[in-house]
Amino acid sequence: MKNLDTKTSINWLKYASPKTFYPLAGKLIPWCVIGAVGLIVYGLYIGLFVAPTDFQQGEGYRIIFVHVPAAWFSMFLYLLMAMYAGLGLVLNARLSYMMATAIAPTGAMFTLVALVTGSLWGKPMWGAWWVWDARLTSELILLFLYIGYFSLQAAIDDKNRADKASAVLALVGAINVPIIYFSVKWWNTLHQGASVSLMKAPAMATVMLKGMLVMAIGFWLYSIAVILIRVRCEILERDSKAAMFNLGL
Amino acid sequence: MQWHSVNEFLAMGGYAFYVWGSFGITFGCMAFELWLLKKRSQRIAQAVKQEAF
Numbered sequence: 001m002k003n004l005d006t007k008t009s010i011n012w013l014k015y016a017s018p019k020t021f022y023p024l025a026g027k028l029i030p031w032c033v034i035g036a037v038g039l040i041v042y043g044l045y046i047g048l049f050v051a052p053t054d055f056q057q058g059e060g061y062r063i064i065f066v067h068v069p070a071a072w073f074s075m076f077l078y079l080l081m082a083m084y085a086g087l088g089l090v091l092n093a094r095l096s097y098m099m100a101t102a103i104a105p106t107g108a109m110f111t112l113v114a115l116v117t118g119s120l121w122g123k124p125m126w127g128a129w130w131v132w133d134a135r136l137t138s139e140l141i142l143l144f145l146y147i148g149y150f151s152l153q154a155a156i157d158d159k160n161r162a163d164k165a166s167a168v169l170a171l172v173g174a175i176n177v178p179i180i181y182f183s184v185k186w187w188n189t190l191h192q193g194a195s196v197s198l199m200k201a202p203a204m205a206t207v208m209l210k211g212m213l214v215m216a217i218g219f220w221l222y223s224i225a226v227i228l229i230r231v232r233c234e235i236l237e238r239d240s241k242a243a244m245f246n247l248g249l
Numbered sequence: 250m251q252w253h254s255v256n257e258f259l260a261m262g263g264y265a266f267y268v269w270g271s272f273g274i275t276f277g278c279m280a281f282e283l284w285l286l287k288k289r290s291q292r293i294a295q296a297v298k299q300e301a302f
Binding site (some may be wrong): 059112165233236237 | 268274283290291
């Protein structure tokens with residue numbers, strides 16, 4: 001009976017080792033790339049050709065098709081990074097730390113994109129490139145947290161210590177994410193409130209919502225692909241000698 | 250379809266700079282990230298080759 005159990009159950013922990021994860025990630029990447037390209041092209045088609053002109057903001061509102069998904073992923077990837085960093089601290093698993101390290105640059109890129117596209121929206125709509133509003137300020141702090149995360153990793157030579165110290169920073173900084181998300185509710189901000197939320201019906205035309213969601217899933221697949229490529233680089237760089245033998249390179 | 254001509258599409262109702270700027274920066278940043286990763290993979294492949302011999 002005991003034998004049967006061990007045979008039928010899948011050993012999930014196996015995938016926690018960089019050696020088994022490396023080829024698995026390699027197999028997933030092409031599918032994510034295909035999905036990302038397809039969905040982003042479809043999302044652009046909806047956003048630029050199908051979605052109607054907004055009655056208040058004219059054609060300028062089309063910026064939301066990149067701004068909103070980028071802003072969502074700037075926050076979501078931060079939480080994912082903090083989760084892997086926390087998992088690394090609890091389990092002392094190297095792959096978790098590598099995942100956290102691989103997520104950070106993509107999260108920072110989306111944060112920068114959200115800030116810049118927001119600024120390009122703010123200028124024609126509010127008349128200012130930047131205002132010190134709670135939503136904008138907390139998003140800027142998010143960018144600084146990402147920068148702090150990689151600076152701390154780069155500053156400590158011992159990889160193991162660098163992973164632990166930056167993981168603590170990532171976890172402490174996670175408190176900023178709910179602040180960004182709820183800032184438009186808690187404070188009287190110039191930034192508009194959420195048009196899409198889990199609690200109530202979306203306050204926008206269905207086709208606009210569809211375009212935004214398609215784009216968001218496209219950005220999600222893009223993020224997965226990029227993160228998997230980066231984690232493979234991380235695995236090879238961190239233990240290139242050991243990795244070469246194991247992978248037969 | 251929302252547009253009657255290519256020019257109208259490009260003009261984006263007067264928001265051309267802001268709309269195209271946003272889309273350009275978004276996809277430009279993504280392309281730049283991919284390019285950096287490609288460079289990094291090539292560097293690693295080179296290093297792996299050198300270590301193997």
